[in-house]
């Protein structure tokens with residue numbers, strides 16, 4: 001290519017790139033104009049510059065909830081005494097859910113757990129100056145997630161207290177064999193060959209064979225677990241139907257257990273497992 005042609009090409013390239021920049025700038029302006037027509041100034045400020053984004057190491061309370069639109073919000077809490085000293089959130093949802101997460105975590109900080117339990121979606125909406133009809137549920141998702149994180153904190157505190165006063169506490173873990181505390185956690189609750197029931201107050205271990213219908217036997221597996229006296233179930237994941245059955249039997253379920261039975265118990269005691277809810281149920285495991 002000769003020098004003259006090169007010069008012409010570079011002029012054209014510059015023209016092209018400045019045209020592209022103009023196009024991008026005008027598109028951005030149009031989007032911002034549309035957003036200003038739909039959302040309040042406060043909502044846009046919170047969505048573009050959210051506070052408290054992220055996760056806390058070893059949170060005292062944690063919850064992840066999925067809204068009706070499929071978007072998820074997670075809240076972590078750090079509690080000292082009875083006061084929430086830190087609160088963070090992450091979301092894979094819309095800008096409005098980011099704004100709601102930012103506002104609700106700010107509202108929770110500095111409040112006692114009981115005070116924070118009174119925070120409602122209408123409080124978030126009132127701070128944001130309202131949301132369009134399609135985004136009202138984003139505020140409800142934030143309020144529901146905060147409530148679930150607070151409930152998670154309260155249930156952990158209750159377990160700690162029971163441990164301190166040496167109250168009997170029986171945990172159940174679906175396992176692959178008869179190895180007791182060294183056995184491996186089964187990924188499929190219904191199809192686990194055995195269940196280990198551990199009284200963590202005195203380390204008494206009891207192995208229950210799975211005679212439920214999912215393992216070729218009869219009856220519901222949650223009933224077996226209840227009959228063994230378990231109060232808490234630790235598993236890797238569970239379907240919504242089983243979560244519901246355990247709820248009706250008064251057994252709390254925590255998900256995220258992996259490794260050996262001892263690993264699962266350690267993770268539960270360290271507050272690393274998440275209390276099961278319909279929102280974090282394995283949708284592919286309808287058992």
Ligand code: FES
Nearest residue numbers: 069071094097138
């Ligand atoms: Fe569903 Fe915002 S959380 S659209």
